[in-house]
Amino acid sequence: MDSDKLVLQLIDHFQEVVALDDNDIASIVPKLEIKKLNRKEYLLQPGQISRYMRYIAIGSMRVYYLDEKDQEHTLQLGIENWWVNDLYSYFSGNPSRMFIQANERTTLVQISKTNLETLYQEVPRMSDFFRLKIQSAYVALQERTIENMSVDAYARYNAFIAEYRHLEQRFPQYMIASYLGVTPEFLSFLRKKHITDIS
Template sequence: MESDNVISQLINHFKEIITLEDQDIEAIVSKLEIVHLQKKDCLLREGQVSKHMRFIAKGSLHAYYTDEKGKENTTQLGIENWWVNDLYSYLSGQPSRMCIQANEGTTVIQISKENLELLYKEVPSISDFWRLKMQSAYVTLQERTFEHSRVDAYTKYRNFVSAYRNIEQRFPQFMIASYLGITVEYLSYLRKKHLSDVS
């Protein structure tokens, strides 16, 4: 069954960082929810409180906020085996300021905050997994903040395609450009320059 394959994918993802016994896996599986999204379906809308951690099993998601001029600004991109969420909303209990939307047909595994708290007690190693994930997310955020203010656009683009080799072809150019804080036209120029430099 597809659901079994999807759940095995998440369990294997956990096992990359922590050790799980059979009883641990049973406890985890009992608390999972599988969500299927069509292209442009919203997993989280602006104004909703994020109450789940979300793992992309298949497909891709992007997170964005809409500014006062009505322009969408992409803050996160995610593909298979990535976690995508509004951590601010999840951790603070405040309404989300962004929308998380499917970029294509997407399957997501959710764990509610309540069930995750239960898992911390039933499977203590899950707490270790999230501690390491949160540390990694914080480091990534710091790096992106540093890049945004101190690195030129071409270096940002090169770092992006180097760090996320399989992602650029999965999203429309306007989303990539928005994520990098540049125009679509300038992204096209940077892409051509990069291809020329590496050829």
């Protein structure tokens, strides 16, 4: 897919949330950049500072960190039309503690923090768009935190399948397990139990 189509894909994505006129679009388009990643290539690693908002146009990504025992903990899985970032690093300007990695060959449309701040002045609806997106991300994070503390693994798996069935086909089992906070072996058990319960 050529760059123009990818940019139009993102413009359409913006317009699902806010109305943009031709002048708005003319201001936005020159500030967008295309970034391509090979499978397993890193977009961001610990110690680097996130300086872009990044939209997944093609492919899939994951965000994870390593604990003191070098165990992976997956915080986010993302596919087409989703945003991926370390918002802590982006907003604070501090080095990231996260890995952001392509799960497949992936193409992103990204906008630098400097260009986005300019757009907030030139196209105020862009400020509305990102305010709503960040609010939604915060709500989702809080829901997931509470769910992880209060809901058992089987219920978490069922909720994941109900909401993100399409993700299970795109990511390896160990990543899904890490996202759910279980081992791959226990995820296999949960899958078998789920199939038994619905049959």
